[in-house]
Amino acid sequence: MEPLALEDTLTLKQSAAWKDWEKELPFIHPTELKSASYNLLEFPNLNMKIIVWNVRGANRDEFIPQAMDIIATHKPSNFIVLEAKSNGIRAKNVSKLLGFDGLQFIDPNDTRGGIWILYKPTVKLILYDDDRKNYFHALFKFNPNNKEVLLTGVHAPLTRAVDRHRFWRQIRENLPPDDTPWMMVEDLNEVMSQADKMGGRGFRQSQCKDMRMLVDAACLVDLGYNGNPYTWHNAREGAANIRERLDRALANPSWLNTFPNTMVTHLPRTFSDHNPLLITLFNLHIAGNYPFRCKMAWLDHDEFKDYFVNNWNDGNRDFLAGRANFLNSIKNWNENIFGNIIKHKKRLIAIINGIQLSLSKHFSNFLFQLGKDIIRDLNCIYHAEKIIWAQKAGLDWRKYGDCNTKYFHYFAKFKKSRGRILCLQDNNNNLVDDQFALKELARNYFINIFTSTASLDQKLMKSFSYPKTIDETSLNSIIASPST
Structure with a gap:
């Protein structure tokens, strides 16, 4: 038996308090929830929503009213059921009861597994593939004006770790194209860090090695969550209680470019031992006035030092006046002198292409040297672009200098989407x-x-006590009086 980790000791300290949970959290009848003292907030109906839920068996009668309640509250366009443990006949009947026209399903393996994907007519299914028992790929058209997006539903093998490792390797060997917006919603059946686990044995890095290799190979990012940090528990009390974050949503950079404000919410656990995931796709663009940020790439420009001295500290104005003058003129300098990096890069690449085409017909020493100079300038542009995106991502470009610009661009998109207030x-x-x-x-x-x-x-x-003042004659008499 492995020793307890630091996080596990918290359960020992709180085990006595948990036995009295009924005193701290008394039962509230559902009719009382409608009163003013228990006002339930109704979230606004924003864009498209996806529900992902490991129900641990959709054959039970209790599943239908629970699912209906979630659908009526959140109105999802897609409803993905993991570990349904039911055949296609049950899936078709449930799909009609829940109000979904589209259905695809994977039959369970004996008494394990089974995946349903239910969708509304507002979304169009382009392609569907379910060669494997544990996951599916579905290419959807969410919006006629947007490109197709790939949605992958995963229920990782539960029994043996060796089967999960093999499973992650299979997905890694068949990744979609990088330019395809891809989101993978899944029940990992394993955690990726100690922060995803409370209670039980400690986390080991080796147990999710192949999963992390898949995440790195596809540049997937964890979309995070709102709500309860754990999505599964073992329904035991006290020190025997184990909670883990097994369910999550991962997306690639192309997905973040298409839906930069994707939000994942862990809904309350009521029917299964897993929390449902609510994934909201905010396809909106928020423009506004952003605070000034000095770009580190400016410091490498040959003219920036002279510009800074002339516009801030010319000896004829104070600090605040120099700062105001610099802020008023830096935008014009950035546009006209420093220039648009993307346009400048495209122009240099076009010039290089023309020079190389000309050299292919007849050699010219002038064009040859000019091509070398322009390639040198292009490398400086790439360097400046890397610094700009690293600064937007909040990363030290010197520490991550071996990474390309796409790496920094990817982190900047993710940081921007996570820091946005939507409600x-x-x-x-x-x-x-x-x-x-x-x-x-x-x-x-x-x-x-x-x-x-x-x-x-x-x-x-009125609360302040001010000292009393005395005239000059009284002060002189005090000074002249002998001390005792």
Whole structure:
């Protein structure tokens, strides 16, 4: 038996408190949830939604009302059922009851597995492949104006670790093209770090080696989550309770470019021992005024030092005036002197192509040297582009200098999508998702925090004790008086 990890000791300390959970969390009847004291928030219907749920058997009668409730609340366009443990006849009947017109399914292997994918007529299924028992590939057209996206549903083998390792290697050997937006929703049946686990044996790096190799090979990123950090538990009490994050959504850079604001929410666990995943695709573009950021690539430009000195510290203005003058003029310098890197790169590549075509017909020493100089300039452009995207990604480009620009671009997209506020709750407990209303709500919130009232100022003034003043004659008499 392996020794307990630091995280496992928390369960020992809290085991006594968990025995009294009924005292801390009394039972609330469903009818009472409609009262003012238990106001349930209704999330706005935003864009497209996908539900992924390991139900541990869809044959049970309790599954239908639970699924209907989730669908009525969140209105998903796709509903993926993992470990259905049911055949196609049951899948067709359930699909009609739940209001889905489209259905694809994978039959279970004896009493294990089985995957259903249900979808609305608003999405179009282009291609479908389920050669394997544990996963499927479905190419969907979510929007007529967007390109096709690949959705992969995975239920990893449960019994033996060697089967999971072989399973991940099979997927890694058949990756989709890089330019295809790809999201993989899955029940890993294993964790990827100690942070994904609470209780039980400690995490070992070797247990997810092949899974991590798949993630690295496909440049997949974990889309994160909102809500409960664990998606599975073993339904035991006290120190025997084990919780793990087995279910997650992974996406490649092309998916992040198409749906940069994809959000994953862990819904409450009610029927199965797994939490359902709600995946919301926010296909929106938010434009606005962004704060000034000094680009590190400017420091490598030959003219930036002279420009900085002349526009900030010319000896005739103070610090604040120099700063204001620099900020007012830097945009014009960035556009006209530093230039658009992408356009400049395309122009240099076109010139290089023309020079090489000309040299293929007759040699010219001038063109040969000019080509070398332009290639040198192009390499400087690539270097500057790498620095810019590394700065946007929040990474040290010197530390990750062997990585290409696409690596930094990928992390910058992910960082931008994770830091965006899409919804807030106002003082009346209403959820606000309009971008202009969000800005006004945030602005008013901080105004209320940092604005003081007159009544408060008067109370503070009265609480202060000011020293009494004396005239010059009294001060002289005090000084002249003998000390005792």
